[in-house]
Amino acid sequence: MLTRRRTLCAGAAALGAATVAAAITPGAGKQAPPPAAGAPAARRPLKPSEYRLRPLTGYGPPRTTPGRTPVRTEPLLRVSGRGRTMVLTFDDGPDPRYTPHILDTLARYEVRAMFFVCGEMAAAHPDLLARMADEGHVVGNHTWSHPLLTELRRSRIRSEMERTSDIVEKAHGHRPEWFRAPYGAWNRAAFQLGAELGMEPLAWTVDTLDWTTPGTRTIVDRVEDGAAPGVVVLSHDAGGDRGQSVRALRRYLPALLDDGYHLTVPRRQYA
Known part of the structure; x- marks a missing residue:
């Protein structure tokens, strides 16, 4: 299973390297093609910060009434925001061996991030989703079992997404508003079903390829090297040995902050 997964991931990474990410604005038309977890640490309350804990605000004025989530044909690759804003995302968790260490580092620097969780992992570790909620992180849907969606029937894709949203709502407090296709493999059914479940598709701009250790x-x-306004960084907190990912975050996060980047989370225009 791991061999198959690494093969698929390598293919997706190769596809991603061949694409050119373009900045997008919610509601826009065509975008560029997408690129192809120790024991829980003691919690401490986060202090508000001018930029680090505030969601991106580049989506225009807030809507007074809820809008329907659009059905996209391509995932969002970047986010818009004021100044040097970036988003850190972590896939495949939560894993009690690595996710708590990532949460500890984010808490130390008062930074919020996005975690695209797999339902089977979330069901096994609801305490970690509860901690994410307590500390202000955004939890996204990464399907139940991390399958290749392009090989599944529509009914199976819905089940993978819906079961995960149910688990996230139970442990995190509300249903996910964002989803990411495993391996970056999207299809029409995934976009349609994601929208039906009230979720926007988010891909990435910078792939750390940390799964290759x-x-x-x-x-x-x-x-x-990939840091720039609007960039979405892809890393992992599960799916293998993520010790390098944990150590890397401890090094690049303070460096990005020192360089003036605002690490935060996006705000949905459609709810």
């Missing part, structure tokens, strides 16, 4: 320094370099 390239070394902590390499992961740090990939994030720092």
Whole structure:
């Protein structure tokens, strides 16, 4: 299973390297093609921060009435916001071996991030989703069992998404508003069903390829070299040995903040 997954991931990474990410604005038309977890730590309340804990505000004035989630044909690759804003995302968790360490680092620097969780992992570790909620992080839907959606029937895709949303709502407090296709493999059914479930599709701009365990320094370099306004960074907190990902975050996060970047989470225009 791991061999198959690594093969699929490698294919998706190769596809991602060949695409050109373009900044998008919610509600826009065509975008560029998408690129192809120790024991829980003691919690401490986060202090409000001018930029770090505030969602991105580049989506225009707030809507007075809820709008229907649009059905997109491509995922969002970047986010719009004021100044040097970036978003950190972590996939495949939560994993009690790594996710708590990532949460500890984010809490130390008062930074919020996005966690795209797999339902089977979330069901096994609801305490970690509860901690994410307590500390202000956004939890997204990464399906139940991390399958290749392009090989599934529509009914199976719905089940993968809906079961995960149910688990997230139970542990996190509300249903996810964002989803990400495993391996970055999207299809029409995934976009349609995601929208029906009230979720926007979010891909990434910078792929750390941390699942290949390239070394902590390499992961740090990939994030720092790719840093730019609107960038969405893809890393992992589960799915294998994520020790390098944990160590890399401890190094590049303070560096990005020192460089003036605002690490935060996006705000939905459609609810």
